[in-house]
Amino acid sequence: MNNFQLKFQEQIDFLSQKVNLPTETHNEITSRQHDRAFVVAGAMKADLLNDLHNAVNQAIADGQSFKQFQDGFDVILAKHGWLSNEDEGYKAWRARVIYQTNLRTSHAAGRYKQMTDSEVLKRRPYWVYRHNSTEHPRILHQRWNGLVLLATHPFWRRNYPPNGYGCNCGVDAINERQLKAMGKTGPDELPSFDDDRNDFDSAPGASWYPDLDKYPEPIAKAFVSENMSDGVFDRFIEHTFEAVDMIKNSGIAESTLAKKLRAISTSEQYPIAVLTAPQKQVLGVKSQVLLFKQSDAVQQMAKSAAGLSGDLQHLFDQAQWIVRISNTQLLLHIVFGQRKFIAEIQQSKDGLFLKSFNTASASEINAAKKSGTILSGA
DSSP states (O other): OOTTOOOOHHHHHHHHTOEEOOOSSTTSSOTGGGGTEEOOTTOOSHHHHHHHHHHHHHHHHHTOOHHHHHHHHHHHHHHHTTTTTSOHHHHHHHHHHHHHHHHHHHHHHHHHHHHTSHHHHHHOOEEEEEOOOOSSOOHHHHHHTTOEEETTOTHHHHHSSOOSTTOOOEEEEEOHHHHHHTTOSSOOOOOOOOOOOSSSOSOTTTTSOOOGGGSOHHHHHHHHHHHHTSSHHHHHHHHHHHHHHHHHTTTOOHHHHHHHHHHTOOSOEEEEEEOOHHHHHHHTOSOOEEEEEHHHHHHHHHHOOTTOSSOHHHHHHTEEEEEEOSSSEEEEEEEETTEEEEEEEEEETTEEEEEEEEEOOHHHHHHHHTTSEEEEOO
């Protein structure tokens, strides 16, 4: 990166927090789900997708040109044999689409996060749509050029750019003085328009997880619940399970199993539940957010696939007792209907993480209760 080129941290953070999600086609997930999922149409293998994600992350973080990204892209293709039946022109086109789409959407998401900061919204409550010329401009985008609306207007939920492949449009946040300098006394009336888009139909970054510890418990819970129900987490779990199952059933020696499992583990993580105020107090933790790492999902699935879908928030709300094993390790006993579970939680400087979640027999529950200090429950 050029020494005079500053990194756009919000853009980098947006890309790096995405979970890898294998897909066959570009339209398998919604625009909103793209905020949490890194996808490349046709990239179905976990190691291939992970390499592509890392390449995009590096390109954004290092400020790589398209040519630099393409060189790395070609190395990945050769390594995995992906697109081996396609000609060089098609490969170059795919590289450009992957590069430009991720570059533009991540930049837009970073800007969205900056402009929706509460202090920024107070100072700059208006947003202006900016159409930037392209070789083949969209007429609708040209009509929106210079359109001024309040930042809270519903228009932006669907039409915050980019609004399609190759769209170079942007948004500026302005204050009252800048509004008057444009010859306006207030926001514009929204013009009528026809728009039948099926993709690029939500603001990039609008569903990106905020710092949930800054929100009251009910709001944080509602946010996690909404994002847990959009399908990305379930597919993330499904594809992780398939990758683990393939390794376990490949007939490899037990001595190499752990190495193979580590190879498909990543640093991806998901907020899956929010602790109640009493739970947080009993645990003596600062964060109210319970996270689940992909690497822990791999280890969990190597042993058991219990309880890794559905309404996890509801399950954790049913905790009967909490046992502290050490300063960093906790056990929760959860009863749901006729089923009983033990959840292991680990506290670290990076947050609160679910390490395992398994069904438990009466003897296992009794053993767990005797393994540490009971903090709550009987």
